[in-house]
Amino acid sequence: MLLEYSIIYKAQNHYENWVDDAHWQFLIIPEQNNSQEFVSIDFTNSLNVPNEFSVNAYGFKTIRVNPKMKFKDIAFEADFKLIKREVNPFDFRPEEDIEGSFKKIEELNFRVDFEPFLRTTPLTFLPQNDKGLFVFDHTQSIFENLQNLNNWTFKHLYFKTGVTSVDTKLHEILENKHGVCQDFTHLFCALARANNVPARYVSGYLHQGNGYFGDSQMHAWAEAYIPNIGWMGFDPTNNLLANTNHIKVAHGKDYEDCSPLKGVVHTHGEHETSHTVQVSSQQQQ
Numbered sequence: 367m368l369l370e371y372s373i374i375y376k377a378q379n380h381y382e383n384w385v386d387d388a389h390w391q392f393l394i395i396p397e398q399n400n401s402q403e404f405v406s407i408d409f410t411n412s413l414n415v416p417n418e419f420s421v422n423a424y425g426f427k428t429i430r431v432n433p434k435m436k437f438k439d440i441a442f443e444a445d446f447k448l449i450k451r452e453v454n455p456f457d458f459r460p461e462e463d464i465e466g467s468f469k470k471i472e473e474l475n476f477r478v479d480f481e482p483f484l485r486t487t488p489l490t491f492l493p494q495n496d497k498g499l500f501v502f503d504h505t506q507s508i509f510e511n512l513q514n515l516n517n518w519t520f521k522h523l524y525f526k527t528g529v530t531s532v533d534t535k536l537h538e539i540l541e542n543k544h545g546v547c548q549d550f551t552h553l554f555c556a557l558a559r560a561n562n563v564p565a566r567y568v569s570g571y572l573h574q575g576n577g578y579f580g581d582s583q584m585h586a587w588a589e590a591y592i593p594n595i596g597w598m599g600f601d602p603t604n605n606l607l608a609n610t611n612h613i614k615v616a617h618g619k620d621y622e623d624c625s626p627l628k629g630v631v632h633t634h635g636e637h638e639t640s641h642t643v644q645v646s647s648q649q650q651q
Contacts, residue, residue, distance in 0.1 A: 367452040367649065370405070371613060373571050374644045375444040377627065382635030384436045390629040392429040393422065394584070396448055396571070397614045405447040412441040424623065426616040448613070450647075455607035458595050461507040468504055470593040471562045480564035480591060482619055489620040490556040493537050502561040508592045512558065512600060513607075519554045520605035532621055547586040548621050550602040554588045555620070564591040566617045568599065569624035573611040573645045584626050584643060589617060613645070 375394050392409075396402055409417055409429055418430040433440065461467050470476055477484060486492075492499075500518050502511040526544040536556060539549045551567055558565035565588050572585035587601040587608050599608025608614075618624045627641075 369450050369452070369610060369647045369649055371446075371448050371450055371571075371573065371645065371647045373444075373446040373448075373613065375442075375446075375641070376643075377442040377639070377641045379440050379637065379639050381438050381631075381633050381637045383633050384438060385433075385440075385631055385633040386436060387632040388431075388433055388440075388629060389631075390431045390442075390627060392431070392442070392444070392627055393426060393569070393616050393624060394444055394626050395427045395429065395615065396446055397426065397616065399614065401451045401453050401610075402613065403449045405449060406445075408445040410443050412439070413437060422616075424616060424618055450610060450613065453608075453610045453612075455599065455609050458598075461509060461592070461594065464504070464507050467508050467593045471508070471564075476593075477562075483564035483566045483591070484559050484562070485619060486556070486559065487620045487622070489533070489535065489552050489622065490559065491536060492556045492560060493540075496537070496540055497560050499540075500557045500561070502563075508563060509595065509598070511561070512563065512590050512592070512598070515554060515557055516600045516602050516607075517605055519550055519557070519602035523550055523553065525550075525603060532625070547603040551586040551588050552620060554600060554602040558588070558590050565589070566597075567620045567624055568608075568614055568617045569621075569626065570615040571613040571643060571645050573613070573647050584615070585612070586621070586624075587612060 398404055411431060413433050415431055415433045420428050420430060422428050500515055524544050527546055529544045530546060530549050536552060539545050555565040555567055568587050568589050569584055587599055589597045589599050591597050599612060601608055616624045
């Protein structure tokens with residue numbers, strides 16, 4: 367079955383004083399892959415500044431905007447349309463050699479190949495006392511352990527907006543046990559890596575028509591690498607495997623690699639920023 371998705375991304379910025387110079391980079395374009403195919407991309411801004419398209423270090427498309435005029439207000443709007451094939455996350459052959467899979471992730475060549483996604487970052491740093499919060503059971507497959515980790519993270523944290531920021535560290539999240547999708551994902555990645563399984567942070571969009579947890583902005587989930595299977599998506603915020611409703615934009619080591627908006631703005635005084643995302647879908651005829 368094919369589904370047609372429409373994604374509308376809006377951002378508004380108001381500055382107390384004139385902005386003399388500004389540079390923005392948006393990482394919001396859906397990835398083109400085996401299950402996602404573009405129909406159209408439309409990105410505009412209220413100052414009618416030309417857009418520049420580029421590719422980041424991980425190979426994902428970005429949009430750059432550099433107004434060459436003074437302003438106090440600017441708004442951005444993106445309208446993406448894509449076709450997505452139905453995804454069955456269980457469409458793979460289960461691990462047959464459990465012991466062999468665990469031996470594989472211990473091999474030096476494997477650890478070198480996947481080093482970026484085994485690395486601890488400031489946002490995935492676990493205090494020493496917390497590294498044993500979730501220990502893999504070697505009598506179960508890596509996939510089963512990751513499913514259990516997904517469920518454990520879902521139950522260990524409570525979804526609540528407004529209590530963390532994009533740079534909140536894991537020790538604070540574990541202490542308060544509240545957070546949003548990026549916090550669930552950082553914890554999942556940290557504990558997967560602590561058990562020698564490569565894990566990467568994924569940013570994208572979630573069609574929330576089925577009552578999933580998420581906020582009005584972009585969603586985050588994780589991908590973990592399983593020998594002889596490959597990268598698989600896990601959404602600990604909702605305790606499920608990434609499926610047709612998950613529309614991937616990019617991946618990286620943590621939120622810093624996948625931030626939807628980065629910028630340098632030269633101004634003084636206060637500013638206000640707001641972002642909204644709307645995702646809708648319909649079955650293609």
